[in-house]
Amino acid sequence: MPVVEVKMWPGRTAEQKVKIIAGVTKVFEELGVPKEQTTVVITEVDKSNWGWSGESAEALAKKKQ
Template sequence: MPYITVKMLEGRTEEQKRNLVEKVTDAVSETTGAPKEKVVVFIEEMSKNHYGIAGKRVSDQ
């Protein structure tokens, strides 16, 4: 049973997340041969206050 975690900054719509889960599931199923019913996708959303690039928080940019 494949488990996939997608970490991304908050701000996507429910529709975008729904499409992401569908497409990731399809890709994993196609490439590994795992049945779609066995593919688990976790979305972990991070606050822009808790994420930094090049020494700056994303929320400060």
């Protein structure tokens, strides 16, 4: 039954996404939720569309360089 939505930056490989899906599903399995009942939806959000501390993550990344 749980629906889990992940919003994160792009750049993860297919293998890493599978780890996210499997890992999140396992968290609920350990609480007694059959794995067939967990849905995970990943949305990749560009750094230019992600804001933190009043700035875009894109701008923040440039500053760090």
